[in-house]
Amino acid sequence: MSQVPVARHPGTQVIREQPPAGRRSRKPFWYAPAAALSDAAGAAVPVYLAFALVAGAHAVVYTTVATAAWLLVRTSRNRYAEHRLGEHSALRPALQDWLVLVGLLAVVRAATGEESPFLLALAALAPCAPTSAVAHALIHRHLVARRRDGRVVRRALVIGDAHAVDGLVGHLARRTDHEFVVVGVCPIGNEDPQALAPVAARLDRQAPQRMSADSAPVLAAARRLHADVVLVVPGAHMAGTRLRRLSWALHGEGCRLVVVPGLTEVAGRRVGVFSVAGLTMLNVAPPLRRGLAVLLKSVTDRLGAALLIVLLAPLFAVVALAVRLDSPGPVVHRQTRIGRDGVPFTMAKFRTMVADAHRLRQQLAGTNEQDGRMFKIRRDPRITRVGRVLRRYSLDELPQLFNVVLGHMSLVGPRPPLPDEVAAYNEVELRRLSVKPGLTGLWQVSGRSDLSWDETIALDLRYVDNWSPTVDVGVLCRTLRAVVAGDGAY
Template identity: 50%
Template sequence: MCLGGYMWDVQAAESDRSREARSRARASLWRGRKSRWYVPVSLITDLVGAGVPVTLICVAADQPWAVPSGVLAALAWTGVQLFRSRYAARAIGESRGTLPVLHDWCVLLGVLAVAHATAGARLRAPLCLAALLPALLLTLVCRKAVYRHLASVRHRAQAVIKVLVVGEPAAADDVTAHLAARTDHPYVVVGAVPVGQGPFTAGIRTGARLAATVPHSAAEDADLVVRAVHRLGADLVLVVPGAALSGERLRRLSWGLHDAGVELFVAPGLVEVSVKRLETASAGGMSLLRVAPPVREGVQPLLKEVLDRGTAALGLLVLAPVLLVVAAAVKASSPGPVFYLHERVGRAGQPFVMWKFRTMRVGADRQKSALVEDNEHDGPMFKMRRDPRVTRVGHWLRRTSLDELPQLINVLKGDMSLVGPRPPLADEVAQYTPVERRRLTVRPGMTGLWQISGRSDLSWDETIQLDLSYVDNWSFTSDVDVMARTFRAVVDGRGAY
């Protein structure tokens, strides 16, 4: 009995130590990497942004309990975000999106509405919305500031997460190269533990290899990987499953890593698939990952159609004076028509005539062949920073993107959308690979990921990658986000020539 009690105490102590190790590992993974001011500044901003305006408006409206109302609003706003893990070290600074903040704010309205009804208060709805609106705006500004600061320090290789890759050499090479090619994530591969034989060409540190076959000892894999984690100072292990590392072997490796307090991530091999399209499931104890198809039917495409046509009609009406001024400037700058009508390729490869203000001299298309050697783009698209065919007014129109305003006519007709891939020329489409032709499955847009990410400064591969990402992961909310970010891209003018 005593021996049994002693063994139970030993096991309990080991379990406690394992839990402590895991908690310390998770904390060290995300804390100390990001600046310490993120959380307190976010908290103070939310408390002040909700509490002070509510108090002031209640005082101005001669409402009773002004200060308690402000305190309640501040605590409710921070409480909603705390409940939704917005202040967690893993999440803070990782998103600049407007929709998550707006969703939290709507939850706040519901919480305070219940409190309002319970207390029997009689406050006017417009007054309540006006009092709570500063909380939404200040939180949005704070989130964007934290996001930009974090992105800036990550470009200097700070606030990164060190990754140890485990997998068969070819697969581990691919994952390592993919992570190294992008800077929009915090992961930096510091080493690898190859599984089985074969060359590993990624140029990072490797140590002992895992056997290609399942070892006799269940802890052998985990011990070797944990030693590599400590030797390289890695924060987490990224496993690339394969024939030699899957099923029960991967399960036992996860036991050993978690007991040692090491975080485990698994790379399923999918690229450029939005997490919104991924769903987890289980069948017979086996974990499954469902990849939802791209959205092509339903309410969201209908909302996009309504937004496109409605905004185009309103834009043509409101911007009519601007269009007249630009048209006069184009006419006065050089002889020729005001508009440049050119055939482009739309959805499903259907040609259409795209409208633009003319920015080049008449006959510029015939001079293109003489400038082919001066093309500054690496793909079939033709771009020159100082194209001699562009007029003086044309340079200004391109810099401000005003030359594209007549495309609202194409949007109104249904040839184009407000957001989508860049409308290509027919000779560009003739050079497309089957993969590149996939960008033609949606209507081209006046703006898109290409425009807000650098426009002509992007390489051809980067342009195609952005377009395909849009095609596969489109949602109505993503269109709204792109349109909101387009204004900054137009003002910045980067890549516009």
């Protein structure tokens, strides 16, 4: 198998193998049966257990109907299709399908005059969505692991202007969780791209009179490289009629065509395709900033934080005592941070440094290991013994739950910045302040202090632009694993 350089983590290069030429790499055959089996179990087991306690003679009937209905809903919405298994977030589709299931069974219940306890039926069906989401998340993890090794990927030929080709190839190379491995490029014009993939053919800048002037070299390159898909970056020299004619030739050969519009870090749910006067257009919905979902986030944040404060009260007391006994100084460190829309607030943390840490920072300014606005040192001499343990498991952040209750912060959001950091922000970085900062976020579950400044900004902007309730749920679930692992915590 030949190899191409790609990135396993942002900013690092690894080698990912190309799939064998002439043989398409498919997903493992067991994905669909495993997903269907987990869905069936997620419906059958809780429904049977619930109704066996109340209507023992009919428990099998209820179980059969509920399981069949759940599988029917999932199948009708193409959840077991090969091209969808393991590709996207599993929680949102599972919740949507669960609502359809409840509606379907409510109609059946009304039509048949069934008189079983409604709340019992609803509680019995509740595990369907989370069980399905967990199973599909495990399939996704397995798929990503295989793709990092160059399996279950498609060989791609890229067409576009040289700079556009470089941008697309570089963007694809920074991640390994997608299905494409670039095996060749077809630049338009005489300029040479810097992409590591070989130049397989060239197209003229001017639209040719004959269709074959474009299709012949592209099809020849696709056959020679055994490309499964052609990625086209449209531009001034490849659009409209020229792109349409190229699609005729590719589809005639059974080759998949994908047009890359150039949008980055925009969630698929925000993009819609429609046609006006024969023109295909993309509608990009604005980020969620108001409405029921935002209200729900605010209420959930405050109630969730208040509940955690009550549940974790003994841990608060233990940590406070440890900080007090370890070194002189206050137990809680208060610091001014910048919140939503640039409004400052006082953030609380358990103290993890010596009392005069701010004065000592001036002496350590030349040892900063970060490449941007933040000040971070892996072996910071100002951190106390207890402080290192607290940082390792993020226990120092617990008092920020009070900030969440007060409305200064959210449970999930961008990292709360310092005023001197914000003073140096450019226009792009200021967009981080469009939402409340969070107790945790994508930065927390993606490497924390090991991330570069640009990587931190990219993660924060991805959250700001694509926030949804399911994104928050996903981040909260990943936070526990990140805290236990302790990667990037110092």
